Amino acid sequence: MSLPAIIAHRGYSTLYRENSPAAWTGAIEANADYIEVDVRVTSDGKVVCCHDKDLKRLAGREDAIAEVTSKELAVIEAQGFPAAPALALLFETVPEDRPILFDVKDERPEALDILLAAFAEVASRDLTLGLHASGSVRHVRTAGWTRPILGLVKSFDEEAFFEAGGDILRIWEWDTGPGRISGHVESGRPVWITAGEGATGRRVGDFAADDLLRMVREGASGFLVNDPVGARQVLAETLELRP
Template identity: 30%
Template sequence: MSTVLAVAHRGDPYRARENTVASFRSAIAAGADMVELDVRLTRDGVPVVLHDATLDRLWGHDRPVAELTAQQVRELTAGGVPTLAEVLAVTAPVHTLIDLPMRDAAPARAAVAAVREAGAGERVSYCGDPAALKAVRATDEAAEIGLTWKRTGPPRPAVLRDLRPAWLTYRFGLLDHALVERAHARELRVMAWTVDSPRAMRRLLAMGVDAITSNRVTELRRVIGPLSRR
């Protein structure tokens, strides 16, 4: 059985609209070990699951989420944009990775609060911008953190000391054997994103990565091998 985790990027977006309940359910059914999602904060402070700053690309409304209440988001999308609390209830069978790509601390604190309210701390990890992750660490000393790192040089010692990440997450094209080995020498696991080519998936497996994120979780599951649930 493989110990490499299959991570579903925003759910199963080739079968259901990304970052929706249907997409996450499809990813779990396809054999994901972990689902990745994005969090935005509404005007009234509710963390909702959406990658973009506006509703335009996915829902046809050029309205910034930060200027809308959670109820307005629900009405404009016919309930399509779920709250983080709603998604955590659906993803209970697997691990959830919450991506916080912005430097703003408010979404990070709201996400941690929602996770705590759901009693989901042991099945949730966080990745994203170091500033947002610093807010996660300040809010939850026990949180599992994956530092998103966008260069081949190692993270600064101060960053590692402050965040205490369990993971380094890299765009897959940056990775090679030496970088993976250096991370493992520091007792850090390596996650590669976002990989849709079976050939690239196999190359990453040969490097020794610990997790692969893909939009095509069914294909990823096939390449990795039998289900390895955490």
């Protein structure tokens, strides 16, 4: 059995500040298969890397990403790094051959167009878009996006996601009841899992070894985790592989 893809959730966020150059470098050194990065668009139409809509949690400021300029953001730091690093810094930090998964937090049509334009400048990179609505999938496919799309969709929108041109389905760990994963896998649909959150009682991205193994047996082919090293060790040892 092949080892599932290990996706470093917001980078190696167990050891480093999420969505920071240190977290990206840590994920590279940990040999994560993908680095997951959250992206938003500033008021002047620039792409930056940040999960939250504002900087309150990271930097103790009320600044909303969509309401400030990229220049204003550039001077705001959190734990020694830009609170919302520019997309250019991500591409400078991460080697061209390292796959990146983007969790797109701003899916306004105009924001999607800005994102696609930015990605068109790095056409050789291995990029996957993570989108939350089937309408967004249709928008980017119509605009010419041919690379993979991960569905961060609600359960009732899963069929629409694939009909719109989606490729891989993300399911929350807390939503992996009997048959939930295998039903899609048996239909030829790859399933990735975001560990933790909800009824698991763990932070989003944190995992328990037994639960990872259960989901692998049910057919999950990728895991979004905060600790890519620990997840790889658990899976490799159990599947009798080597990291």
